[in-house]
Amino acid sequence: MKRTPPVWLETLRLELREFTPDDIGDLVRLDGDPRVLKYINGGKPMSKRETDTAMRRVTRYYALYPGLGVWRASLRDGGRFIGWYCLKYCPPTTEVEVGYRLLHAHWGRGYATEGARALVDYGFDDLGLGRIIGVTHPGNKASQHVLQKAGLSDLGWGRYYDRRLRLFACERAAESRA
Numbered sequence: 285m286k287r288t289p290p291v292w293l294e295t296l297r298l299e300l301r302e303f304t305p306d307d308i309g310d311l312v313r314l315d316g317d318p319r320v321l322k323y324i325n326g327g328k329p330m331s332k333r334e335t336d337t338a339m340r341r342v343t344r345y346y347a348l349y350p351g352l353g354v355w356r357a358s359l360r361d362g363g364r365f366i367g368w369y370c371l372k373y374c375p376p377t378t379e380v381e382v383g384y385r386l387l388h389a390h391w392g393r394g395y396a397t398e399g400a401r402a403l404v405d406y407g408f409d410d411l412g413l414g415r416i417i418g419v420t421h422p423g424n425k426a427s428q429h430v431l432q433k434a435g436l437s438d439l440g441w442g443r444y445y446d447r448r449l450r451l452f453a454c455e456r457a458a459e460s461r462a
């Protein structure tokens with residue numbers, strides 16, 4: 285029987301919940317679009333097999349690292365799947381990164397910024413993280429803009445995912461620790 289996990293985070297327009305293997309069709313649609321993967325995975329759309337592997341990793345992650353994960357996002361108005369947001373360790377480090385991947389049809393409406401801001405707040409206020417990073421391909425200006433609008437600053441270059449990427453970061457405000 286299908287089990288749909290509860291929504292655990294809501295913003296003005298979005299709701300986030302854990303993925304289950306039954307959501308594989310959503311990921312196949314997202315990761316099979318070359319426009320979405322232009323700056324990821326060397327620009328190559330993912331095969332069904334690669335997406336299956338990614339789904340297994342995603343659905344195991346919640347129990348391995350409670351509080352962190354990659355969450356399925358849909359619109360509160362109508363419930364359509366739009367993509368995912370994450371807060372997870374950024375390989376090969378133990379730094380926590382905020383990330384997002386949206387279906388092309390939903391770009392340009394502020395959804396990435398809205399979800400990223402909510403996860404940054406959650407990371408600092410609920411998880412008590414000291415610092416959150418974001419990493420992007422140097423050409424991915426839209427993503428860099430989103431990270432900056434979510435409060436992360438440009439720190440130059442860093443090496444993550446075995447690539448030279450732009451590094452953005454944000455530290456928990458001193459006053460919130462008091």
Ligand SMILES: CC(C)(COP(=O)(O)OP(=O)(O)OC[C@H]1O[C@@H](n2cnc3c(N)ncnc32)[C@H](O)[C@@H]1OP(=O)(O)O)[C@@H](O)C(=O)NCCC(=O)NCCS
Binds near residue numbers: 383385386397419420
């Ligand atoms: C990156 C992505 C999440 C952005 O989603 P989005 O919902 O369109 O983002 P938002 O609307 O919240 O904000 C995008 C901002 O970047 C700006 N922008 C878009 N394209 C840009 C470009 N080429 N150069 C500079 N700024 C750009 C937009 O104008 C907007 O800023 P504004 O609100 O100040 O006008 C979306 O394009 C996506 O899913 N891409 C594929 C996956 C991906 O690259 N993920 C990030 C990996 S690091």
